[in-house]
Amino acid sequence: MENEGGEQMKVGLYVCRVREEWKMMLSLDVRVDVAWWLEGGSGQRALRWLLLGRELPLSQASWMVENFEMERGMDQWGEEHWQAYMQRKLEKYERASGDLEARGEIAGKARIGAERGAEVGRMPEPYPAGEWAQLERGAALLAERLRGRQLLAAEAEALLADTSPQLASGWRAAAQLAHLRGRLSITAALEGPATQRQRLAWLGRARSAPRCRRCGSFAGQRVPCAACGLAACAYCEACLALGRSRACALLLRSAAPGGVPRDASQRGTAVAPTEGGLARWGLSPAQSAAAAAALAFLAQPSAGDGPGRFLLWAVTGAGKTEMIFPLLQYILERGGRALVATPRRDVVLELAPRLAKAFPDISLATLYGGSTERWKDAQLTLATTHQLMRFYQAFDLVIIDELDAFPYDINSK
Numbered sequence: 001m002e003n004e005g006g007e008q009m010k011v012g013l014y015v016c017r018v019r020e021e022w023k024m025m026l027s028l029d030v031r032v033d034v035a036w037w038l039e040g041g042s043g044q045r046a047l048r049w050l051l052l053g054r055e056l057p058l059s060q061a062s063w064m065v066e067n068f069e070m071e072r073g074m075d076q077w078g079e080e081h082w083q084a085y086m087q088r089k090l091e092k093y094e095r096a097s098g099d100l101e102a103r104g105e106i107a108g109k110a111r112i113g114a115e116r117g118a119e120v121g122r123m124p125e126p127y128p129a130g131e132w133a134q135l136e137r138g139a140a141l142l143a144e145r146l147r148g149r150q151l152l153a154a155e156a157e158a159l160l161a162d163t164s165p166q167l168a169s170g171w172r173a174a175a176q177l178a179h180l181r182g183r184l185s186i187t188a189a190l191e192g193p194a195t196q197r198q199r200l201a202w203l204g205r206a207r208s209a210p211r212c213r214r215c216g217s218f219a220g221q222r223v224p225c226a227a228c229g230l231a232a233c234a235y236c237e238a239c240l241a242l243g244r245s246r247a248c249a250l251l252l253r254s255a256a257p258g259g260v261p262r263d264a265s266q267r268g269t270a271v272a273p274t275e276g277g278l279a280r281w282g283l284s285p286a287q288s289a290a291a292a293a294a295l296a297f298l299a300q301p302s303a304g305d306g307p308g309r310f311l312l313w314a315v316t317g318a319g320k321t322e323m324i325f326p327l328l329q330y331i332l333e334r335g336g337r338a339l340v341a342t343p344r345r346d347v348v349l350e351l352a353p354r355l356a357k358a359f360p361d362i363s364l365a366t367l368y369g370g371s372t373e374r375w376k377d378a379q380l381t382l383a384t385t386h387q388l389m390r391f392y393q394a395f396d397l398v399i400i401d402e403l404d405a406f407p408y409d410i411n412s413k
């Protein structure tokens with residue numbers, strides 16, 4: 001099981017001026033950022049670099065980054081300006097989130113602010129230069145393991161413990177370098193509260209609950225939280241089955257698409273699937289016609305950047321399952337990654353041996369609650385729909401069997 005308690009996720013926060021731009025960034029290990037921006041790790045040197053906090057609660061730091069805007073005169077700001085800036089932003093955050101109101105702790109504000117302010121400008125040690133090459137290898141491996149995934153920190157730790165135990169202890173530094181290299185995004189699992197200005201812009205939604213970044217639902221529930229110490233830490237109920245997505249939880253998301261890179265020209269000139277490709281599956285004429293239409297859709301050049309959608313509607317007992325085999329074959333033969341998802345665990349279990357038999361040379365991961373293959377990286381994935389939240393842009397073909405959501409659909413193949 002995921003460790004829900006765990007230690008409090010604290011992160012570093014800093015600003016830096018690179019060329020014409022001020023950036024505000026989160027850090028899982030500020031030593032990595034110091035080496036990156038000031039010791040040549042990035043190949044470009046920050047003109048200014050200033051630590052705003054070394055151990056801030058993730059939800060607040062993440063909100064600060066989301067709401068960061070360059071202000072006039074920043075180039076001339078000294079530490080005291082940045083201290084005042086932090087103070088101002090924290091007050092804004094607390095007003096927006098209603099945390100203080102919920103905790104009845106108005107007096108706490110000044111104290112917390114002063115404590116954080118005291119950190120502004122303190123320069124951390126850089127990551128040891130002698131260990132940098134090893135860190136680069138660790139970051140590359142971690143980015144590879146998390147490719148096509150979005151995971152809470154606890155899930156990422158479980159995945160690494162399973163697949164790359166050598167990264168288990170130092171994963172935060174490796175993840176930070178992967179983040180700086182643009183291969184991993186790091187945020188709080190819930191979006192921060194809307195500021196007054198944003199709320200005015202979204203007329204009609206008076207007081208918005210934060211949105212869950214993992215599943216997209218609004219997270220209206222609040223509980224006392226052992227991890228961050230808040231009396232009312234927001235969490236998402238909709239995706240609770242995969243571990244608690246909390247305001248104070250870290251979400252790691254792969255930045256590079258997980259599927260096989262495929263340029264448009266290649267896709268456009270893809271050879272239309274032949275009759276022979278369909279014959280292998282022993283389909284009826286009606287099944288063949290439907291599968292051929294779906295294949296023609298897959299083979300056509302994609303319009304625009306967005307993924308295409310194709311609806312195959314068939315009544316119960318029409319043999320939908322057989323019809324998806326040629327589609328899977330088409331993608332898998334081209335080195336792509338495919339997913340078949342259904343809301344029902346029993347359908348997953350029934351389909352797994354059939355897919356394994358149909359595609360004996362293809363790696364298959366079967367995912368459902370309690371599955372031992374939950375971190376397996378395979379070309380073909382079969383999963384309950386819940387498990388999809390652990391993936392992010394990971395597949396070239398996604399087949400979702402929605403009709404099986406109906407519990408009385410007992411004749412379904």
Ligand SMILES: [Zn+2]
Binds near residue numbers: 237239240
């Ligand atoms: Zn959620």
Ligand SMILES: [Zn+2]
Binds near residue numbers: 226230
């Ligand atoms: Zn919390």
